[in-house]
Amino acid sequence: MDSTPRAASRLVVPQRHAFAGPLPLQSGASLVDYELAVETYGTLDADRSNAVLICHALNASHHVAGIHVLDDGREDPGWWDNMVGPGKPVDTDRFFVIGVNNAGSCFGSTGPSSIDPSTGRPYGAAFPVVTVEDWVDAQARLADRLGIERFAAVMGGSLGGMQALAWSTRYPERVAHCISIASTAKLSAQNIAFNDVARQAILTDPDFHGGDFYAHGVVPRNGLRVARMIGHITYLSDDDMAEKFGRTLKADDLAFGYGAEFEIESYLRYQGDKFSDYFDANSYLLITKALDYFDPAVAFGGSLTQALAEATASFLIVSFSTDWRFAPERSREVVKALLDNRHPVTYAEIDAPHGHDAFLLDDRRYHRLVAAYFDRIHAGLAS
Amino acid sequence: MDSTPRAASRLVVPQRHAFAGPLPLQSGASLVDYELAVETYGTLDADRSNAVLICHALNASHHVAGIHVLDDGREDPGWWDNMVGPGKPVDTDRFFVIGVNNAGSCFGSTGPSSIDPSTGRPYGAAFPVVTVEDWVDAQARLADRLGIERFAAVMGGSLGGMQALAWSTRYPERVAHCISIASTAKLSAQNIAFNDVARQAILTDPDFHGGDFYAHGVVPRNGLRVARMIGHITYLSDDDMAEKFGRTLKADDLAFGYGAEFEIESYLRYQGDKFSDYFDANSYLLITKALDYFDPAVAFGGSLTQALAEATASFLIVSFSTDWRFAPERSREVVKALLDNRHPVTYAEIDAPHGHDAFLLDDRRYHRLVAAYFDRIHAGLAS
Numbered sequence: 001m002d003s004t005p006r007a008a009s010r011l012v013v014p015q016r017h018a019f020a021g022p023l024p025l026q027s028g029a030s031l032v033d034y035e036l037a038v039e040t041y042g043t044l045d046a047d048r049s050n051a052v053l054i055c056h057a058l059n060a061s062h063h064v065a066g067i068h069v070l071d072d073g074r075e076d077p078g079w080w081d082n083m084v085g086p087g088k089p090v091d092t093d094r095f096f097v098i099g100v101n102n103a104g105s106c107f108g109s110t111g112p113s114s115i116d117p118s119t120g121r122p123y124g125a126a127f128p129v130v131t132v133e134d135w136v137d138a139q140a141r142l143a144d145r146l147g148i149e150r151f152a153a154v155m156g157g158s159l160g161g162m163q164a165l166a167w168s169t170r171y172p173e174r175v176a177h178c179i180s181i182a183s184t185a186k187l188s189a190q191n192i193a194f195n196d197v198a199r200q201a202i203l204t205d206p207d208f209h210g211g212d213f214y215a216h217g218v219v220p221r222n223g224l225r226v227a228r229m230i231g232h233i234t235y236l237s238d239d240d241m242a243e244k245f246g247r248t249l250k251a252d253d254l255a256f257g258y259g260a261e262f263e264i265e266s267y268l269r270y271q272g273d274k275f276s277d278y279f280d281a282n283s284y285l286l287i288t289k290a291l292d293y294f295d296p297a298v299a300f301g302g303s304l305t306q307a308l309a310e311a312t313a314s315f316l317i318v319s320f321s322t323d324w325r326f327a328p329e330r331s332r333e334v335v336k337a338l339l340d341n342r343h344p345v346t347y348a349e350i351d352a353p354h355g356h357d358a359f360l361l362d363d364r365r366y367h368r369l370v371a372a373y374f375d376r377i378h379a380g381l382a383s
Numbered sequence: 384m385d386s387t388p389r390a391a392s393r394l395v396v397p398q399r400h401a402f403a404g405p406l407p408l409q410s411g412a413s414l415v416d417y418e419l420a421v422e423t424y425g426t427l428d429a430d431r432s433n434a435v436l437i438c439h440a441l442n443a444s445h446h447v448a449g450i451h452v453l454d455d456g457r458e459d460p461g462w463w464d465n466m467v468g469p470g471k472p473v474d475t476d477r478f479f480v481i482g483v484n485n486a487g488s489c490f491g492s493t494g495p496s497s498i499d500p501s502t503g504r505p506y507g508a509a510f511p512v513v514t515v516e517d518w519v520d521a522q523a524r525l526a527d528r529l530g531i532e533r534f535a536a537v538m539g540g541s542l543g544g545m546q547a548l549a550w551s552t553r554y555p556e557r558v559a560h561c562i563s564i565a566s567t568a569k570l571s572a573q574n575i576a577f578n579d580v581a582r583q584a585i586l587t588d589p590d591f592h593g594g595d596f597y598a599h600g601v602v603p604r605n606g607l608r609v610a611r612m613i614g615h616i617t618y619l620s621d622d623d624m625a626e627k628f629g630r631t632l633k634a635d636d637l638a639f640g641y642g643a644e645f646e647i648e649s650y651l652r653y654q655g656d657k658f659s660d661y662f663d664a665n666s667y668l669l670i671t672k673a674l675d676y677f678d679p680a681v682a683f684g685g686s687l688t689q690a691l692a693e694a695t696a697s698f699l700i701v702s703f704s705t706d707w708r709f710a711p712e713r714s715r716e717v718v719k720a721l722l723d724n725r726h727p728v729t730y731a732e733i734d735a736p737h738g739h740d741a742f743l744l745d746d747r748r749y750h751r752l753v754a755a756y757f758d759r760i761h762a763g764l765a766s
Contacts, residue, residue, distance in 0.1 A: 026639075027637075027639035028639075029639075128639075129639040129640065186630060187630070188621060188624070188625055189621075189624040189625050189627075189628040189629055189630065189645070189647040190616065190619075190621045190624050190625070192630070192645050192647050192648065193612075193616045193624065193647050193648075193651055194616060196612075196643075196645075196647070196648040196651060196652070197609060197612040197613055197616065197651065199641060200605075200608065200609055200612065200652065200655070201609045203641060204605035204608070204609070205605075206589055222583075222587035222588075225583065225587070226580055226583055226584045226587070226609060229576075229579075229580040229583065230580055230613060233573060233576045233577060233580065236573075238571060238572075238573045241571070241572040241573050241576065242571055242572050242573070244572075245572040246572055247569060247570070247571075247572065247575070247678060247681075254410075254676060256409075256410035256411075256412075256511070256512040256672075257512065258582060258586060258668060258672075260579075261675075262572070262575050262579075262675065264572040264575050264576050264579070265576070265579040268576055268579060268580065269579070269583065272583070285641060289639075289641075292644075292645065293637060295630060298630075
């Protein structure tokens with residue numbers, strides 16, 4: 001009954017921040033005249049000490065929390081709305097939380113589908129490859145713009161957790177706490193393999209047109225669909241899939257054809273179709289490359305310990321027992337490197353059935369852990 | 384120096400067996416006027432008691448052992464040539480070994496690329512969906528033709544292991560020993576998911592033309608390539624991929640583009656390209672469906688124990704520790720159901736790093752185990 005007024009109080013409006021000066025990228029190229037889509041929740045303290053930056057993963061955005069009302073009237077909650085908000089683990093009654101869509105993505109920040117001012121046409125294939133470190137640099141500029149010198153916390157899951165890690169060494173003095181969830185310090189060969197198959201599905205879709213499909217009025221829907229289906233399999237655990245879908249058929253009998261016969265087929269095809277409706281193919285390519293490239297140890301002869309030496313933040317590292325994309329072993333490598341450096345670190349391996357996706361789900365122990373950690377941050381700020 | 388004479392002694396020539404009578408299929412359709420490509424190795428005893436049937440997996444054929452000489456002069460050994468041959472674990476000096484290409488495949492037996500006598504054109508999409516049980520029925524007819532009433536052993540890995548299992552219950556009196564390696568009694572939701580993504584890549588390739596691409600003079604190469612890349616990832620273990628490829632780059636520096644930068648990308652794309660050169664897309668669809676459908680327990684209310692009750696064979700079940708496609712747990716389910724029935728079963732879980740592919744590789748402990756089991760079979764025959 002009171003859903004409308006409550007929803008109204010949670011409505012959030014994205015901001016756009018334009019940056020004129022060129023952002024030098026790791027590739028040697030640079031990004032000029034770019035915009036970032038941003039949302040904020042809560043209020044920045046007078047001493048600007050309660051800011052939390054939330055970094056997003058592959059297919060998410062600046063819309064972390066709160067509600068957008070879509071054109072058709074449906075409410076669209078933020079992707080981490082169970083984690084961020086008033087009274088939630090990242091409590092926006094106490095913290096000023098920032099969500100930012102990374103450059104190269106497709107939810108309002110400048111990306112491949114944006115108009116390249118130098119040509120008047122979408123960037124397409126001309127959009128430069130961006131890296132985790134490039135995003136962190138862009139986020140640092142945004143922080144300057146917002147007057148935030150130091151974050152109480154930089155936090156993210158999966159690819160977002162990589163950004164949090166990169167913040168801790170790239171701008172050590174600007175991060176009090178680094179929270180990296182269901183993440184890794186580098187992709188494995190198997191991770192890269194899955195990403196490359198997904199990219200190949202897109203790159204070889206005839207509707208991709210070398211990345212300039214905008215001009216042809218098409219999108220490489222089949223490629224994107226397959227890419228998402230592959231990705232989705234790696235987000236769920238084998239057991240969770242067995243539990244949710246098993247070998248259940250949609251009909252009573254086998255059809256002996258290629259329609260969706262098993263529930264799992266129906267589910268995955270639906271996820272693929274939905275994704276191909278809204279996600280930009282060039283963004284998918286760019287963001288998976290950013291995942292593949294991330295490897296802070298490489299500049300230190302492969303030593304993650306040395307790579308993390310300069311960090312001054314306190315760390316919270318969280319993994320999930322059934323996550324086989326970025327398995328607990330990967331988090332433990334990060335924890336070990338932090339301990340080698342005698343950096344303060346809290347590590348939790350959450351026993352959860354939902355695979356990699358667990359970081360987005362409402363798990364009591366996981367949320368209590370994060371809430372407790374933010375209580376500690378808050379207490380530290382208050383002391 | 385003596386490779387040519389030795390190779391010559393190992394040359395093997397495929398046979399073709401034509402079957403005129405219709406083969407009723409599980410779908411209700413039937414296969415008429417079909418041919419099977421067959422190879423045999425060794426000599427059938429006078430009492431016809433030393434025959435071993437080898438069942439193949441997704442992309443293999445009747446060419447199990449020995450050597451073909453290709454048009455370009457290269458030697459092409461059988462896909463299980465390290466396992467089957469004179470003095471090898473399945474010793475063709477003692478056993479008469481039969482390899483048969485299953486109907487629906489694309490290596491000489493009747494399949495989607497064969498001419499449909501009723502139209503004069505390739506079957507294409509009109510080729511009926513075939514199941515593991517259908518293949519076993521066709522193999523039984525072939526055994527009749529070859530005068531083999533009872534096999535000393537029916538043996539296979541992966542999908543081939545499913546056929547061996549199906550033999551043990553469909554023709555219990557015709558199988559003395561059932562050897563099922565790196566296999567399962569049913570695919571998991573995750574297994575089906577991977578198969579369906581692979582199928583979707585093929586089905587949505589514009590060059591697929593609803594399965595009738597032969598008439599268009601094209602093949603859905605991009606779809607097949609992606610399908611094979613996905614499959615290949617699931618054949619290798621995460622650790623093995625890390626060991627073989629890791630994050631090694633092909634060049635010294637990152638290229639910031641979509642070429643093959645990491646060795647693993649180069650390897651997988653090569654595997655995909657090679658596969659799309661020789662494998663038929665309709666066969667890929669059919670064979671993955673056969674994998675998905677196999678579930679002998681389903682006719683017994685889900686009880687694998689009941690499904691295996693009528694078997695009279697002795698069983699050898701083998702799994703590999705790092706096989707995450709058909710993990711040891713899946714083999715243990717089969718072993719448990721056999722033990723529930725008090726069927727004689729030998730089970731070995733081989734600690735091998737190579738994932739699902741281990742069943743094809745030359746592993747000393749694995750081969751010794753199979754050799755010892757066949758020694759036992761031979762001794763039993765002799766006694």
